Amino acid sequence: MKPDFVIAVAAASLFEASALAQGTRPPPPIPHPIDGYIVTRAENSCLECHDKPRDIGKKRSKGAPTPAPKSHYGSLEGKPEIAGAHFNCTSCHLPR
Numbered sequence: 073m074k075p076d077f078v079i080a081v082a083a084a085s086l087f088e089a090s091a092l093a094q095g096t097r098p099p100p101p102i103p104h105p106i107d108g109y110i111v112t113r114a115e116n117s118c119l120e121c122h123d124k125p126r127d128i129g130k131k132r133s134k135g136a137p138t139p140a141p142k143s144h145y146g147s148l149e150g151k152p153e154i155a156g157a158h159f160n161c162t163s164c165h166l167p168r
Contacts, residue, residue: 101167102161102167106162111159112159124137127139
């Protein structure tokens with residue numbers, strides 16, 4: 073395993089344990105392979121499918137990507153943008 077992946081898994085596991093201790097639900101897992109994905113502030117492969125703020129709260133067809141939730145967005149010049157550390161999907165969401 074790559075060291076960065078191990079660190080991400082450990083951090084996400086701590087986040088999940090903390091969420092459960094606080095009585096909240098942990099973030100959903102990533103249900104597909106992410107090998108080769110780039111996840112940086114400048115480039116994020118996850119957002120190619122999940123950056124769909126106009127689809128938040130709408131019914132989606134089976135197998136359609138889940139849009140990032142409203143809590144992950146801020147506004148930049150009136151346009152919704154992934155805010156703060158939310159660009160780093162794998163810091164909270166683990167692949168299955």
